[in-house]
Amino acid sequence: MFSNAKLNERIAFGLLKLATGMVVVFVLVILYYIVSNGYSALSIEFISEMPRKGMTEGGIYPAIVGTIYLIVGSIAVAMPLGMLTAIYLTEYSRPGKTTWIIEMAINNLAGTPSVVFGLFGLAMFVKYLDFGPSILSASLTLALLILPVIIRASQEALLTVPKDYREASLALGVTKWETIRRVVLPAAIPGMITGAILGIGRVAGETAPILLTGAAYFLPRLPDSVYSQFMALPYHLYVLATSGTNIAQTRPIQYGTALVLLIIILGVNLVAVTIRSHYKNKIKR
Structure with missing residues (x-):
């Protein structure tokens, strides 16, 4: 017979395994649905050509380039801004009013809806700073959107570095x-890059902020500077699926666009994971 503690432990582990299995199943179902419906649209022409006839023909090359930008x-x-903020909060700041204000600001940013960031980007970058609807305005808005994620992930990574490392060096x-x-940063870099990975996934999939700061539905040319308007896969997919004629x-094209967006996110995440693994191996050596 199992003791109560052992029984509770088995139940807890069983529930955790069940929850993990459900997440994996949901992810696989979504992947299967997108791939099975989108693979037929994939071709060299679809990826490398400009859109034509109001996006009913041609490819999505400008949207791919815009998303990567x-x-x-x-x-x-x-x-860099998130990492430097995390270093200040973890290594230099002391409990007090200033630190409390910064922490509150980060928490509030983390809970702010993305459309509010879009409105802020429209008011600040597009109008006040006169960047106009552009890659620059959209990139700065998205940077603010993911800043809390990177700060928190970087803070957690820095806190996991043992104090003994710091004391021995000092x-x-x-x-x-x-x-x-x-001493500290090399040990914390893998965890800090994790924050960047989480940020990449959110940037690539956001629609509301770029809708208000520079994204165009049909723009059959590539941006020639950071002040140019652009196409982007998430907004392009949104319009195709909800407002297209x-x-x-x-x-x-909708499913093909979704599949390409998924491939880009996975590819960029793979690069980030490879970098993180490289730093982990350096620490082990």
Whole structure:
């Protein structure tokens, strides 16, 4: 007979395994649905050509390029800013009013709906700073959107580094900044990159912020600068599926667009995971 503690442990592990299995099943079902409906639309022409006839023909090449620009631009802004904020909060700040205000601001940003970020981006970057509807406006808006995720993930990664590492380095006469740069950061980088991975997935799938800051439904050309309007896969898919004039006719394009978006997210995440694994292996050595 099992003791009560053993029985409770088995029940808990059983529920955890059940929950994990359900998540995996849901993910596989969604993947199967998108792949089975979208693979027929994939071709070299679909990926490399410009759209034609109001997006009822041609490809989605400008939307692919625009999505990649958004991912790179937002991560380039949010990742260093988020990491530096996390370093300040974890390594330098002391309990007090300033720290409390910063923490509250981060928590409020994390709970703010994406459409509010879009409205802020429209008011601040598009209108006030006069960047106009552009890649720059959209990238800065998305950077603010994912900033809380990167800050929190970076904080958790820094907190997992044992205090003994810091104390041993400081005891040898190394400055605090050098200790952070040479001892703490290398150990925390894998966890900090995890925050970037989470941010990438959210950036690639957001529609409301880019809708208000520069995305266009039908723009059969590539952006020539950061101040240009652009096409993007999530907004393109949204319009095709809800507001297009030929929804039934463009259905294969809808699923094909969703599949391409999924492939891009998985590809970028794979690169980030590879970088994280590289740093983990360096730490083990």
